Amino acid sequence: MKAAPLALGAALLALGWAVAGQGMTGHMAAHMIAVAVAAPCIAVGLAGTGADPALHLPRLVTPLAMSLVELGVVWSWHLPALRAAAAHSPLLLALEQASFLVAGVLLWSAVLAPAARAMGIGALLLTSMHMTLLGALIGLAPRPLYPAMAHMAPAGLGPLADQQLSGVVMLLVGGAAYFLGGLALLGGLLRQEART
Secondary structure (H helix, E strand, C coil), X not given: CCHHHHHHHHHHHHHHHHHCCCHHHHHHHHHHHHHHHHHHHHHHHHCCCCCCHHHHCCCCCCHHHHHHHHHHHHHHHCCHHHHXXXXXXXXXXXXXXXXXXXXXXXXXXXXXXXXXXXXXXXXXXXXXXHHHHHHHHHHHCCCCCCHHHHHHCCXXXXXXXXXXXXXXXXXXHHHHHHHHHHHXXXXXXXXXXXXX
16 A cells, blocks of 8 residues: 555545535535545555455455446435435434545546556546536526525525635536546556556
């Protein structure tokens, strides 16, 4: 195990929890930190070790399958009914955040597996697209979708503005992280091809 990426991932998770109570924007930042920033750090730290999910379950932990798992986790927890339930239950909130982290680690672990990097590019680009779409839907909604979080909006922001800003956070962090990850994998494959 590589200690530095694991420590960075843990520190980022702590940062995510620290901002999670700052309205929909803080909550979205916590989600994106868990799934798109801390998860790749943790996956890098676990890569090639006995704790690497892609190494232990190579037929199950594949880039496309884990991209679909992450899509299901992210979109499900953003359904207004589930979001409202999690807003009122510390246990559901912890489950929500943990599921984002686990889905992210599984996806990043799958795309970092040496034999799966070509498929990983497509999986990361697919994930970037669905994150961008969901961020746009949340940010461009004409009314608040998450009234259970209205009382948590940061000072100076109304519920709709808080929701719109959270959509921007998803677009910028979620969409960009996966897009840049896909480009990095593509660059690595091209360099490998050039060497051979």
